Each structure stands twice: as structure tokens, then as C-alpha cells.
Amino acid sequence: MCGIVGYLGGRQATPVLVEGLHRLEYRGYDSAGVAVLDGGEIVVTKTAGRVQDLRDLLVDSPATVGVAHTRWATHGVASDRNAHPHLDAGLRIAVVHNGIIENAEQLRARLQADGVELVSETDTEALAHLIAQQRADSLEDAVRAALRGVEGTYGLVVLDRDRPDELVVARNGSPVVLGVGDGEMFVASDVSALVHHTQRVVFLDDGELATLTATGYRTSTLDARSTSKVPTTVAVAADAYELGGHEDFMRKEMAEQPEAIARALRGRLDERFATAHLGGLALDPMALRAIRRVKFLGCGSAYYAGQMGAVLVEELARVPADAEPASEFRYRNPVVDPDALYVAVSQSGETLDTLAAVQELRRKGGRVIGAVNVVGSAIARECGSGVFLHAGPEVSVASTKALTNMTVSFAMLALLLGRVRDLSAAAGGRIVAGLRGLPGQVERVLADDADIARIAKRYAHARHMFFLGRVRGWPVAREGAQKLKEISYVHAEAYQSAELKHGPLALIDPDMPSVVVVPADDLVAKNIATIEQVKARGGPVIAITNADLPDGLADEVIRVPRGEPELDPILLTIPLQLLAYHTAAALGRDVDRPRNLAKSVTVE
Missing domain, CATH: 3.40.50.10490 (Glucose-6-phosphate isomerase like protein; domain 1)
Structure with a gap:
């Protein structure tokens, strides 16, 4: 991991790619690189350093197609040679990749046995060589054939010197989103890299590939079945990813908490019946009353927000509740209670450990909802129902407004569960009033x-x-x-x-x-x-x-x-x-x- 950008269209690719990398810097990284198709050759520029260091190395290019990446080291130290993009030995295929290839050592050993000289310590380089080795009629088929022998997670974009009019994208466990423009196409690991260019996006599902041309895209599964993906519109203003006069994003996002809370509450509180409306749960009162236990699953701050939520559920609804790190839950062969409500908590909606916990629950027949801050994210799609946090884009690594909105959302969930049970109207009204007062109280703390x-x-x-x-x-x-x-x-x-x-x-x-x-x-x-x-x-x-x-x-x-x-x-x-x-x-x-x-x- 960590950041992917790709472009195919009519304008110069390098400025678009570098701007996209800049907007993904918040995700954390240790190196950066760009590959563009210029004069029939793939030209790669990369460095162990910041995006600004990369920008200083780049030369002007008329190229209109390219890929770019910011890397957070998993295989190999942060160095120029380990930075993405990676090329095959023939300099025909360029690859950028998020995720971890679990059988990378076996793949690398096989490639070396075939006489391939590896120039990096990464798992990603193996993908470039594997794709180049495939005898296939199209780049899409070559990528598909190569991935059949790959174990692990990937968000992948492939550029082929011999096919200058297309990019191929693949996803398994690591987010990839397509941006649909007017005579141009974009791809990124996060919508933040796209919203300055388009708000029409397509989220790929695990096991799905896409072939992009300047005029459109087609999607299919790993076994070559066509899929029909219709673009959705993301209602995110481009300036939501700007500092707006603040020193840094964490300070900005702390200051935004009163308004973020107000958004989370808007239309969800019911004074008449002293309860909350959470339509995204898709659970009627009878289904809510049938819940005998609530478990929150998250990682890091999302886990701690889940602990706060568990306390709220027990206090207001008198239903047993607890929280557990999703990273532990997925590995301990959990006993899944059919009468429990599981809540998967993630700001990005892409946290791999939490997504894997959701998938384990679904395999075992558990009832699981999502609490996420990104519409169309993997956890949101996997759960199919849940609570949208409405915190707005969160850029700083340290979660502030998203965590606050998680806890506010869990307070509404606890109120709803309580009011279909034994929480009185008077007590419910007290909590509704308390929630209404939160934005002003948070402003006083920030002061x-x-x-x-x-x-x-x-x-x-x-x-x-x-x-x-x-x-x-x-x-x-x-x-x-x-x-x-x-x-x-x-x-x-x-x-x-x-x-x-x-x-x-x-x-x-x-x-x-x-x-x-x-x-x-x-x-x-x-x-x-x-x-x-x-x-x-x-x-x-x-x-x-x-x-x-x-x-x-x-x-x-x-x-x-x-x-x-x-x-x-x-x-x-x-x-x-x-x-x-x-x-x-x-x-x-x-x-x-x-x-x-x-x-x-x-x-x-």
C-alpha cells in the first residue's frame, strides 16, 4: 500500500498523476513514483521520499497515459529500487500495487529459476514479470491469467507499452475506484484523488477487473464473466480535502466536529416518540426486539469507539454488549450468535481486518451492519445495511471527527434499541435533548x-x-x-x-x-x-x-x-x-x- 493513481485521456498525464498523489499523501507513505508512456517507451521516475521530491525529479512530458503510486513499505526497505511502479525485464509492463502477495517468495523463486533477474525486494515486482510472461490476446487476459496464480490482496493498475490506449485494473481486498470523465478515465485507491476531476465513480468489488480506455470502461470477474457496473455520484466537494486556512488537517477536523455531529443527527432524532431513526439498518421494531446481544468490531480508534458504544447499549437498552478488535475476531474461530447484532466499525470502510471479520460473519450466518464514513466502501457494500457516519472526509491519520461521529451514531443505536424495549419516553427524551446539545457543548470544549x-x-x-x-x-x-x-x-x-x-x-x-x-x-x-x-x-x-x-x-x-x-x-x-x-x-x-x-x- 498505500496510494494509487492512474490516468488515460487527452491531457498531459504527469500533472494529473502528481496532483492525485499529493491528495493521497495523508494515507502515509515512504516513497513515490510515476510511470508514463512517452514516445513508445515507459518512462519511470521514482524516489524514496515525499511527493515533492518526486515532483522535483520529473521532466515535462506530452504523455497522456500513466500510473503513479505512493508506497508504505511491506516487502523491502524504503528505497528508490523498491518504490513503485515496477517493470518487467523487457520494460513492457508497468505495475502499481497496494496489498500483500502472500506467495511472493514462491513466485519470485519460480521467476528466478526461469532466468528472470529481480531488481527489487518487493512482492509487486513479481506481478510485472508474471503478466509479461502470459501468452494472451489482450492485456486483460494476461492480467487475469497471472492473478490466478497469486495469493493475497491487491489493488492493481497495469500499463502496457504495446497497448497505449488502455489500462487494466484489478481488486482483491484493497480498494480501487474508477473515475469517469468526459473523454478521459481515472483510477485511484481513494476518491480524494478523483473529486477535483469527476464525481462519477465506479467501485470495484473483490475479484473484479476493469479495462479502461479514454472513452469508457468494462468490468468482469476473475473467471471472465462480464459485470455491469453503473457509475454513482459521490457528493463530496473538492475543497473538503483542502486545509482551508488551518495549519494541518487534524486541527481542521477537530474544529469541524460540531458541524459533523449536527450532520450525523440531522433527520435522525424523533422528539415525539423520544427515539432515533436509523433507516439504513433495515430492521423493523420486531427485528430490533429480537436482538439479544450487540458486538462492535473495529481496529484502533474504531475499536475504542465500539467500547463506548457497548457501554451505551448496555446502559440505555439493557442488552449485553461488548467490543472486540476485528483483527482478533477474524482469527479465533468465533462462535457466531444468530440472535446478536454485529456492528463493523471503520472510518474508511476498507480496513482489511474489519472487512475479513464481516466476511467471516456472513459465512456463518451472522447479522452484521456497517458503521462507515465512506459511501460505496467495501464494508458498506459487504454489509448492505448500517449507519453512515456523515463526518465528511477525514484526512489526518489520527481520527477525530469520525471517531466522535461513531460514538454519536452508537448513542442513537442504543437509544433506538432502548425505546423498543423498556427505556421510558422520559428517559428517551432526555437522551434526545442531550444529543441535540452536543454540537454546542463540543464548541465550548474546543474554545x-x-x-x-x-x-x-x-x-x-x-x-x-x-x-x-x-x-x-x-x-x-x-x-x-x-x-x-x-x-x-x-x-x-x-x-x-x-x-x-x-x-x-x-x-x-x-x-x-x-x-x-x-x-x-x-x-x-x-x-x-x-x-x-x-x-x-x-x-x-x-x-x-x-x-x-x-x-x-x-x-x-x-x-x-x-x-x-x-x-x-x-x-x-x-x-x-x-x-x-x-x-x-x-x-x-x-x-x-x-x-x-x-x-x-x-x-x-
Whole structure:
């Protein structure tokens, strides 16, 4: 992985390709490259570096067809020779590829036994040689024949020197989307690379190929059955992927949270019946009442949002609920409960581990819905029903507004499940009012930015931090630790507050700050006791709270507005985003593109 762009049409290809790569930089990468068909030859330019480094190496070309890639290393170190595109020995085939070829070593060994000299350490290079070796009447048939011997995942675009009027695209487990223009065609791994040129797109399914010409496309399966793909329109404004005056995308996306929440709530709250409408679930009241358990499946921040959702479902609907990392669920031969509702959570809708969990559930007859932020994404299509997050495009690797909208959506799901059971109209009305008030409350938290920046700067020197919370505060603490780790590179651990005295307390000292999440609930006294235990051992404490704490209890207090108690996790998460952001900024980190990470994890 990580970013793919292809173009075929009447204008110069190189500017289109480089612009597309620039718009995919947020996905994380370590090298970049372009291949264009110029003067009957494939001309490749690539480098281990940023897109700007690539741009500096490129020369003007009249080429009107080409492919480009930003790579996140999986096979082989980040280097010029391992960067994509890759060519076959005859310099006829150029390939860009996202995913992992699991039988790459066997394929490489077979190629070397045939006398092929491999010039990179990558799995992708093998694909170029395999395609070139096929005796086929068309490039599409050559790609199809080569892929029959390939095991693993791929989003693939192939350029053939001898067929200058077409590109061939294939997908299995890694996203590929076609862009339909006027006398031109585009391909990318994400719609963000396309929306400046067209909003008419075609999402390929796993096991599907497409052949592109300047005037159109045709799609088929790996076994050569024709498929009928009709373009859909993506309602995404091109400027949604622009900074719009902000320093970076994470700051922009944190600031967008009030409006994002309002979008998620729009048309979904029902004051008359004190409930929520989630039409995308495609479940009537009888089906909702038949649900005996809810399990959330996600990875990273989506998993922690699922934990918050599980707490909400148990509190409001009194239905057993839990969350599990999708990456674990897919491998442990899970017992699938026919009376359970499984919720697959993913901002991109393309997270490979979560998609595989969905496919496992469907194979075993489980009822699974998606909670995704990208219409037409693989998880959305695989589930067929679910909740669209309406967060708007999220570019920064660290999820903020998408995570917030996940939790808001789970609050509405919990409200809906509760109201078809025993949650009273009065209690439902209280939650509806609480949800209505969230955008304004989040604005008030964001307005405390300067004070949180001061606190972050005070503790940015710390090499380690604890994040502590109980019940509602526990998944908030886990998400806070995740944010700090991923963008500031400060080591952070989250613990349930009651577990502190069962081992971790040994690590407390004056150089180990603890961030303690204290909701205004019936556990305030317990959380105060936790803070006192930390303070008694010289540990600095930052309290994130909407409760009335004794003066001087914590070294620093970050306050959030008091709303409905069940919704506290949503508000308590916001200052932890700001704390992580300002810590990273104080340390000079690249906030939007943390090292070693990618926005959409489409490999194992």
C-alpha cells in the first residue's frame, strides 16, 4: 500500500498523476513514483521520499497515459529500487500495487529459476514479470491469467507499452475506484484523488477487473464473466480535502466536529416518540426486539469507539454488549450468535481486518451492519445495511471527527434499541435533548484550546504517561492513550483505574504524569481516591472532568460541560484529542502523517 493513481485521456498525464498523489499523501507513505508512456517507451521516475521530491525529479512530458503510486513499505526497505511502479525485464509492463502477495517468495523463486533477474525486494515486482510472461490476446487476459496464480490482496493498475490506449485494473481486498470523465478515465485507491476531476465513480468489488480506455470502461470477474457496473455520484466537494486556512488537517477536523455531529443527527432524532431513526439498518421494531446481544468490531480508534458504544447499549437498552478488535475476531474461530447484532466499525470502510471479520460473519450466518464514513466502501457494500457516519472526509491519520461521529451514531443505536424495549419516553427524551446539545457543548470544549495547549507544553517532556478511567471513562482513557502515542510518539498506557493498585502503581513517580478521566457519575468518589493514590506517590495528575473536584486535588484540570451522563464519553474524548495534538506540536511532530502509520490499513 498505500496510494494509487492512474490516468488515460487527452491531457498531459504527469500533472494529473502528481496532483492525485499529493491528495493521497495523508494515507502515509515512504516513497513515490510515476510511470508514463512517452514516445513508445515507459518512462519511470521514482524516489524514496515525499511527493515533492518526486515532483522535483520529473521532466515535462506530452504523455497522456500513466500510473503513479505512493508506497508504505511491506516487502523491502524504503528505497528508490523498491518504490513503485515496477517493470518487467523487457520494460513492457508497468505495475502499481497496494496489498500483500502472500506467495511472493514462491513466485519470485519460480521467476528466478526461469532466468528472470529481480531488481527489487518487493512482492509487486513479481506481478510485472508474471503478466509479461502470459501468452494472451489482450492485456486483460494476461492480467487475469497471472492473478490466478497469486495469493493475497491487491489493488492493481497495469500499463502496457504495446497497448497505449488502455489500462487494466484489478481488486482483491484493497480498494480501487474508477473515475469517469468526459473523454478521459481515472483510477485511484481513494476518491480524494478523483473529486477535483469527476464525481462519477465506479467501485470495484473483490475479484473484479476493469479495462479502461479514454472513452469508457468494462468490468468482469476473475473467471471472465462480464459485470455491469453503473457509475454513482459521490457528493463530496473538492475543497473538503483542502486545509482551508488551518495549519494541518487534524486541527481542521477537530474544529469541524460540531458541524459533523449536527450532520450525523440531522433527520435522525424523533422528539415525539423520544427515539432515533436509523433507516439504513433495515430492521423493523420486531427485528430490533429480537436482538439479544450487540458486538462492535473495529481496529484502533474504531475499536475504542465500539467500547463506548457497548457501554451505551448496555446502559440505555439493557442488552449485553461488548467490543472486540476485528483483527482478533477474524482469527479465533468465533462462535457466531444468530440472535446478536454485529456492528463493523471503520472510518474508511476498507480496513482489511474489519472487512475479513464481516466476511467471516456472513459465512456463518451472522447479522452484521456497517458503521462507515465512506459511501460505496467495501464494508458498506459487504454489509448492505448500517449507519453512515456523515463526518465528511477525514484526512489526518489520527481520527477525530469520525471517531466522535461513531460514538454519536452508537448513542442513537442504543437509544433506538432502548425505546423498543423498556427505556421510558422520559428517559428517551432526555437522551434526545442531550444529543441535540452536543454540537454546542463540543464548541465550548474546543474554545479551551489555549489552556489545553499550555498544559500539553508543560508535560510534553514526559517520556511516559498513564491514562486512567472507570466504566464510561475507561474507553475514553484508551482512546486518549492511543492518540498521544500515534502522533506525539510519547509512550502511553491506559488502565482501568481500579487496576492501578494491582501492579501499575509501581511505575508512578514524579516523571510519570497520569491523565485521569472523571465523569460526573456515581463513581466520582472512587476516581478521587485514584487521584489521591497517584498524588501520594509524587505523580502529576491531569484531570479531565465535568465533576466538582476538590480544589488542588489535581495538578491540572480540564473541564468539559455537563450533559446527560450516558453521553459523557463523547465530550470527555475531545480534550484528549487537543492534548495529544498540542503535545505533538510542542515536540515538532508531523501531526497529520505520523511515522510508520497509514490512514487506511488495507494490509494485515
